[in-house]
Amino acid sequence: MTHVIDGNAVAQRIRDDLSENIDTLEADGTTPTLATVLMSDDPASETYVSMKQDDCEEVGIEAIDIEIEPDAPAEELFETIERLNDDESVDGILVQMPVPEHVDQRAVLRAIDPAKDVDGFHPENVGRLVAGEPRYKPCTPHGIQKLLAAADVDPEGKDAVVVGRSDIVGKPMANLLMQKTEGGNATVTVCHSRTEDLPAKTRQADIVIAAAGVPEMIDGSMLSDGVVVIDVGINRVEADTEKGYELVGDVEFESAKEKASAITPVPGGVGPMTRAMLLYNTVKAAGNRAD
Numbered sequence: 001m002t003h004v005i006d007g008n009a010v011a012q013r014i015r016d017d018l019s020e021n022i023d024t025l026e027a028d029g030t031t032p033t034l035a036t037v038l039m040s041d042d043p044a045s046e047t048y049v050s051m052k053q054d055d056c057e058e059v060g061i062e063a064i065d066i067e068i069e070p071d072a073p074a075e076e077l078f079e080t081i082e083r084l085n086d087d088e089s090v091d092g093i094l095v096q097m098p099v100p101e102h103v104d105q106r107a108v109l110r111a112i113d114p115a116k117d118v119d120g121f122h123p124e125n126v127g128r129l130v131a132g133e134p135r136y137k138p139c140t141p142h143g144i145q146k147l148l149a150a151a152d153v154d155p156e157g158k159d160a161v162v163v164g165r166s167d168i169v170g171k172p173m174a175n176l177l178m179q180k181t182e183g184g185n186a187t188v189t190v191c192h193s194r195t196e197d198l199p200a201k202t203r204q205a206d207i208v209i210a211a212a213g214v215p216e217m218i219d220g221s222m223l224s225d226g227v228v229v230i231d232v233g234i235n236r237v238e239a240d241t242e243k244g245y246e247l248v249g250d251v252e253f254e255s256a257k258e259k260a261s262a263i264t265p266v267p268g269g270v271g272p273m274t275r276a277m278l279l280y281n282t283v284k285a286a287g288n289r290a291d
């Protein structure tokens with residue numbers, strides 16, 4: 001039987017644990033606080049930010065919700081970040097990506113105080129991760145490590161194939177999987193759009209992490225029996241539903257499930273974990289403030 005990994009359940013356990021930590025911080029006079037900044041009218045980004053706000057409320061993190069018009073000058077965003085950097089009551093700052101084209105995304109990431117960078121995207125935090133001394137692990141790959149652990153999958157000694165080389169998922173995932181610490185010690189291959197013969201690579205994998213952002217690009221014919229499949233994709237594809245679309249992953253679920261020993265669904269797999277780890281990083285940031 002294939003184990004369909006329930007990301008909602010694992011995320012709930014993480015939120016429950018965090019609630020206890022938050023109560024302790026509160027008792028010491030620190031209210032963990034996350035500021036989200038949205039400079040976009042993309043409906044998916046709007047949904048993600050509002051879900052992050054709801055999550056904060058559930059666990060007792062104070063959420064500050066800042067929206068900037070997508071056609072506002074870039075300075076407005078940079079001034080907002082500066083103000084939040086200087087505000088001692090703010091522990092974490094999340095600027096929802098992507099930002100509009102007239103705003104330099106890399107400059108935005110550099111502008112955030114690395115100590116408040118709960119996404120883990122600032123170059124200083126990326127460097128620390130690669131050096132093996134992470135401050136904030138990026139939320140999606142960290143959440144995937146927790147999912148694997150919850151499913152009793154230890155990457156040590158396994159062949160892990162990461163499909164996708166984004167700064168947000170692919171690169172940090174590969175780094176975490178090869179680190180000498182728990183949840184790492186895998187032999188890691190990173191595949192991407194220029195990879196020749198992707199099926200040959202994915203077929204030799206014990207663990208496949210699909211994070212390319214291409215709907216259902218990996219199917220059962222590309223997988224070996226017993227593989228563990230983690231599907232990071234959240235793709236909106238047109239469908240005859242009330243909303244006019246449905247969400248599909250980067251993995252063709254039904255055929256992949258035939259081969260997999262464990263697999264994450266979309267939705268309800270990686271997505272809830274990404275959000276839970278953002279809360280985790282925010283509480284960690286607040287803990288540093290309280291120290």
Ligand code: GUN
Binds near residue numbers: 094274
């Ligand atoms: N856009 C898509 N995923 C993310 C994320 O994890 N953090 C931020 N800030 N923006 C995103």
